[in-house]
Amino acid sequence: MAEHTYVLGIDIGGTNIRMGLVDENNELSEYLKVPQESILTGEDTLESLAVYLEGYLAERAKGKDVIAIVAGIPAAMSRDRSTVLNAPNIRGFSGKNVQAALQSHFSCPVLLERDATMLFYYDLYQHNIPHKDIIIGCYIGTGIGNVISVDGKPLVGNDGSAGELGHIPVWDKTDICNCGNEGCMESHVGGKYLVELQKTTFPDVDIHDLFAERGDAPELDRYVEHLSLPITTEINILNPAVIILGGGVLSMPGFPKERLEKYIYKHSRKPFPADNLHIVYSDNGGENGIYGSALYARDILGK
Numbered sequence: 001m002a003e004h005t006y007v008l009g010i011d012i013g014g015t016n017i018r019m020g021l022v023d024e025n026n027e028l029s030e031y032l033k034v035p036q037e038s039i040l041t042g043e044d045t046l047e048s049l050a051v052y053l054e055g056y057l058a059e060r061a062k063g064k065d066v067i068a069i070v071a072g073i074p075a076a077m078s079r080d081r082s083t084v085l086n087a088p089n090i091r092g093f094s095g096k097n098v099q100a101a102l103q104s105h106f107s108c109p110v111l112l113e114r115d116a117t118m119l120f121y122y123d124l125y126q127h128n129i130p131h132k133d134i135i136i137g138c139y140i141g142t143g144i145g146n147v148i149s150v151d152g153k154p155l156v157g158n159d160g161s162a163g164e165l166g167h168i169p170v171w172d173k174t175d176i177c178n179c180g181n182e183g184c185m186e187s188h189v190g191g192k193y194l195v196e197l198q199k200t201t202f203p204d205v206d207i208h209d210l211f212a213e214r215g216d217a218p219e220l221d222r223y224v225e226h227l228s229l230p231i232t233t234e235i236n237i238l239n240p241a242v243i244i245l246g247g248g249v250l251s252m253p254g255f256p257k258e259r260l261e262k263y264i265y266k267h268s269r270k271p272f273p274a275d276n277l278h279i280v281y282s283d284n285g286g287e288n289g290i291y292g293s294a295l296y297a298r299d300i301l302g303k
């Protein structure tokens with residue numbers, strides 16, 4: 001009998017696909033980071049991904065007990081997490097039953113989930129947060145990744161679309177979001193907005209250094225307050241036990257976390273949830289999605 005069991009965790013990003021084998025002690029091995037376009041090739045990108053993974057397992061997992069293959073995807077997915085409804089950054093996935101296409105190649109279970117959920121599982125593990133009660137995760141990158149977990153289970157919603165925090169409508173805004181709607185929140189508080197702000201208002205500062213160099217500028221102060229609004233909206237609705245904040249924007253050097261927390265407190269209902277906010281930060285490591293995928297798979301499979 002094999003000594004360890006492994007999960008092949010895959011983090012499918014808009015630019016790179018990362019993967020690795022994670023054992024039951026959360027040790028990662030055989031880590032790879034490959035440009036998406038080198039793996040998703042040809043007409044049928046699902047077939048090319050499956051063939052790539054078969055090669056990976058044959059070469060790197062020989063003789064190992066791989067109990068699941070699990071992928072985190074930046075996508076809207078069906079309630080049963082088989083079909084990708086819309087994945088603008090992943091070529092050839094939208095409208096396909098990705099789970100069935102991959103499963104036909106492998107004997108162990110193939111699981112899919114939204115990438116934010118995988119990060120959430122990693123953050124629970126890393127911060128030693130018991131997965132119970134109400135916990136939310138808000139990941140501010142180009143858009144807003146959101147996870148709402150109730151009693152140990154991330155909310156999926158009737159159609160698989162719970163937790164679309166970035167698409168809260170903002171009144172009087174008419175700009176068109178990636179999703180096709182007018183005036184979505186993430187068009188005004190996501191990383192994409194920050195890039196625009198840098199171009200129009202701080203053209204002499206590198207985007208990476210925006211907070212480190214101009215964090216006190218009134219435009220950035222306003223940005224941070226605006227960013228607090230969707231987060232606090234969710235806090236006021238759910239009164240969560242723990243609030244996990246992360247994503248590329250919050251990991252920028254000099255990002256004013258204290259000021260964000262001040263604004264979250266300001267807009268939270270008093271006395272509660274305002275007086276009992278338990279905020280923790282994600283460390284935004286590049287391999288978190290792989291670890292999180294493995295933790296997710298073991299949770300789902302009970303292994």
Ligand SMILES: [Zn+2]
Binds near residue numbers: 167179
């Ligand atoms: Zn939208």
